[in-house]
Amino acid sequence: MQMTGAEIFVKALADLGVDVVFGFPGGAVLNxxxxxxxxxxxxxxxxxxxxxxxxMADGYARASGRTGVCLVTSGPGATNTVTGLATAYMDSxxxxxxxxxxxxxxxGNDAFQEADIVGISRPCTxxxxxxxxxxxxxxxxxxxxxxxxxxxxGPVLVDMPKDVLVSPxxxxxxxxxxxxxxxxxxxxxxxxxxxxxxxxxxKERPVLYAGGGVILSNASAELAELARLLAIPVTTTLMGMxxxxxxxxxxxxxxxxxxxxxxxxxxxxxxxxxxxGARFDDRVTGKVDEFAPHAKIVHIDIDPTSIQKNVPVDIPxxxxxxxxxxxxxxxxxxxxxxxxxREKTGAWxxxxxxxxxxxxxxxxxxxxxxxxxxxxxxxxxxxxxxxxVATEVGQNQMWAAQFYTYDMPRTFLxxxxxxxxxxxxxxxxxxxxxxxxxxxxDIAGDGSIQMNIQELATAVQFKIPVKVxxxxxxxxxxxxxxxxxxxxxxxxxxxxPQIPDFVRLAEAYGAKGFRATKxxxxxxxxxxxxxxxxPVLIDVVxxxxxxxYPMVPAGAPLTKMLLV
Amino acid sequence: xRHTISVLVENEFGVLSRVAGLFSGxxxxxxxxxVAETTDAGVSRMTIVTSGNDQIVEQILKQxxxxxxxxxxxxxxxxxxxxxxxxxxxxxxxxEGKQEVLRLVDIFRAKIVDVAPRCYTIEMTxxxxxxxxxxxxxxxLGIKDVVRTGKIAISRxx
Numbered sequence: 001m002q003m004t005g006a007e008i009f010v011k012a013l014a015d016l017g018v019d020v021v022f023g024f025p026g027g028a029v030l031n032x033x034x035x036x037x038x039x040x041x042x043x044x045x046x047x048x049x050x051x052x053x054x055x056m057a058d059g060y061a062r063a064s065g066r067t068g069v070c071l072v073t074s075g076p077g078a079t080n081t082v083t084g085l086a087t088a089y090m091d092s093x094x095x096x097x098x099x100x101x102x103x104x105x106x107x108g109n110d111a112f113q114e115a116d117i118v119g120i121s122r123p124c125t126x127x128x129x130x131x132x133x134x135x136x137x138x139x140x141x142x143x144x145x146x147x148x149x150x151x152x153x154g155p156v157l158v159d160m161p162k163d164v165l166v167s168p169x170x171x172x173x174x175x176x177x178x179x180x181x182x183x184x185x186x187x188x189x190x191x192x193x194x195x196x197x198x199x200x201x202x203k204e205r206p207v208l209y210a211g212g213g214v215i216l217s218n219a220s221a222e223l224a225e226l227a228r229l230l231a232i233p234v235t236t237t238l239m240g241m242x243x244x245x246x247x248x249x250x251x252x253x254x255x256x257x258x259x260x261x262x263x264x265x266x267x268x269x270x271x272x273x274x275x276x277g278a279r280f281d282d283r284v285t286g287k288v289d290e291f292a293p294h295a296k297i298v299h300i301d302i303d304p305t306s307i308q309k310n311v312p313v314d315i316p317x318x319x320x321x322x323x324x325x326x327x328x329x330x331x332x333x334x335x336x337x338x339x340x341x342r343e344k345t346g347a348w349x350x351x352x353x354x355x356x357x358x359x360x361x362x363x364x365x366x367x368x369x370x371x372x373x374x375x376x377x378x379x380x381x382x383x384x385x386x387x388x389v390a391t392e393v394g395q396n397q398m399w400a401a402q403f404y405t406y407d408m409p410r411t412f413l414x415x416x417x418x419x420x421x422x423x424x425x426x427x428x429x430x431x432x433x434x435x436x437x438x439x440x441x442d443i444a445g446d447g448s449i450q451m452n453i454q455e456l457a458t459a460v461q462f463k464i465p466v467k468v469x470x471x472x473x474x475x476x477x478x479x480x481x482x483x484x485x486x487x488x489x490x491x492x493x494x495x496x497p498q499i500p501d502f503v504r505l506a507e508a509y510g511a512k513g514f515r516a517t518k519x520x521x522x523x524x525x526x527x528x529x530x531x532x533x534x535p536v537l538i539d540v541v542x543x544x545x546x547x548x549y550p551m552v553p554a555g556a557p558l559t560k561m562l563l564v
Numbered sequence: 565x566r567h568t569i570s571v572l573v574e575n576e577f578g579v580l581s582r583v584a585g586l587f588s589g590x591x592x593x594x595x596x597x598x599v600a601e602t603t604d605a606g607v608s609r610m611t612i613v614t615s616g617n618d619q620i621v622e623q624i625l626k627q628x629x630x631x632x633x634x635x636x637x638x639x640x641x642x643x644x645x646x647x648x649x650x651x652x653x654x655x656x657x658x659x660e661g662k663q664e665v666l667r668l669v670d671i672f673r674a675k676i677v678d679v680a681p682r683c684y685t686i687e688m689t690x691x692x693x694x695x696x697x698x699x700x701x702x703x704x705l706g707i708k709d710v711v712r713t714g715k716i717a718i719s720r721x722x
Contacts, residue, residue, distance in 0.1 A: 181631070
């Protein structure tokens with residue numbers, strides 16, 4: 001039976017198990033919207049800005065592990081997705097963005113709402129396509145999902161000219177994908193695994209350094225098993241929050257620029273570091289020449305380009321983390337060596353515990369002012385540690401990472417690589433769509449929230465009950481912090497004197513608004529806000545002078561931390 | 565160090581810009597780049613000459629491999645290979661110079677492909693050393709223009 005490209009598109013999505021699309025209509029995709037209107041299998045969430053749509057698909061993917069899907073029109077619709085694509089690309093998030101395009105004959109003519117989105121998005125997608133023939137459409141859709149979700153995941157864009165969407169063709173969704181230039185390597189080399197284990201067992205001061213790859217590989221259980229088997233302390237990156245229970249005695253919390261004192265000290269004094277799905281980002285290593293000066297490095301990653309990119313690696317292992325960790329576990333499970341190793345490394349764990357005692361994560365309460373860290377602690381309490389937390393970018397993000405304990409993967413959603421302000425609210429909405437029964441909280445700042453606040457309308461329209469907590473300090477706080485520390489306190493353009501009344505703004509959108517201005521109120525206001533139906537915005541007026549500590553100044557080694 | 569990399573790619577729309585964009589986006593440099601179809605019309609070969617330390621070249625090879633339409637990446641550096649470049653040169657051929665140009669063309673086994681009053685156009689192929697030497701010898705006679713293809717390379721043996 002012949003179908004139009006638009007009908008093929010909708011049917012292919014449904015057949016691939018896509019339950020929801022985040023999108024925004026326009027001229028070039030009208031035919032798809034017409035086909036969507038008549039279908040019952042794929043739900044559409046109408047965002048208010050295409051950047052919001054991509055972050056929603058991203059939040060959906062991070063919370064659920066499924067591939068997020070977006071649909072936008074040509075030209076500005078497509079260009080508005082670029083920040084979302086770059087965000088997902090940096091954090092390796094599987095999503096597929098479908099954009100409309102002007103008819104094939106008009107491409108290159110500067111037609112109305114034309115943009116070369118395939119060219120524009122090339123450096124911020126894992127791969128992208130321009131569909132030139134309706135007969136290729138189903139195959140390309142299948143390939144797009146395959147590429148997005150396999151190997152090191154990432155965003156894929158599919159650009160569909162209008163004439164392709166109206167042309168007829170047979171529906172032919174291939175069962176398998178054949179791509180002769182794409183073969184991710186999943187199996188870690190047994191000999192490399194063996195060398196790694198021999199290396200680890202010969203050392204005395206091991207640290208596991210785990211990143212977002214562990215979430216992508218669904219390898220948290222394996223990571224925890226290996227860590228406990230050998231009693232190796234685990235530090236995680238921002239992207240790795242929750243891959244190892246933060247409340248476990250072996251957890252060191254986050255490392256890097258705003259990492260814990262003891263995690264940074266442990267990394268700097270370790271004699272072997274096992275990097276698992278992490279990429280030695282500059283925010284993690286500090287001054288790279290002085291990073292982990294005493295350590296041999298084992299690096300496990302599915303993407304060979306991550307290995308040897310920033311630091312020299314002694315034992316590289318390319319493969320799926322789950323597979324490699326299982327092989328590592330098999331190597332020592334039930335063996336005397338494991339028990340002996342736990343004993344041998346006891347002194348090392350004692351040393352780390354001592355560091356943790358001298359400089360714990362803390363802050364100084366101030367009379368009459370709400371400390372933002374206190375607010376995050378109260379969010380943890382009220383949510384009983386069971387929320388999915390999305391963050392914006394800046395101080396709010398760091399406090400959310402430091403003062404909330406993440407015990408489960410896929411419960412901390414944050415733009416780690418690109419650092420995209422405005423990510424949190426739409427990501428929270430996407431996560432809530434994927435996980436309707438969960439409490440989803442966006443920990444926001446007054447600056448970041450304004451970058452995509454229009455998505456409150458989306459939340460209200462679709463009854464998506466996200467809870468936004470704004471740590472309102474009247475500043476672009478993280479930039480202000482740098483100005484205070486490194487620019488003699490000249491707060492150039494970081495004060496936000498004109499902040500909307502967030503409570504009334506929430507109400508204007510049809511959401512509920514709450515406010516806390518005193519420390520004593522915080523707990524109850526959060527409790528009331530979280531219990532309220534529908535989307536809620538809670539404005540918490542916090543101490544504007546508060547800083548994020550510890551802090552490793554950019555370019556300094558990890559041991560040179562500024563402390564509270 | 566300089567590396568000659570042979571890259572087999574799907575012969576499809578946009579693949580050149582993917583490769584070029586990879587180099588520019590990551591700050592790798594391209595000294596020369598040649599692209600043409602192989603015996604399989606669906607596959608093109610790019611010969612890229614680039615330079616960088618070992619770590620950079622390792623990244624270049626890995627990043628190229630990561631591109632979906634890239635089928636195979638071979639670093640020909642240090643391997644037993646034949647490397648050639650085609651050069652077209654316009655050179656002064658006035659009375660005194662004419663004989664010298666003809667002599668050099670003969671010595672370097674080049675070919676005169678176009679003749680104009682006081683100007684010869686010469687076609688020459690060779691490896692890097694030969695091309696350099698030829699151009700160096702012609703320079704005092706007055707080179708008006710040079711067009712080079714960039715290098716292509718193939719491994720020796722079957």
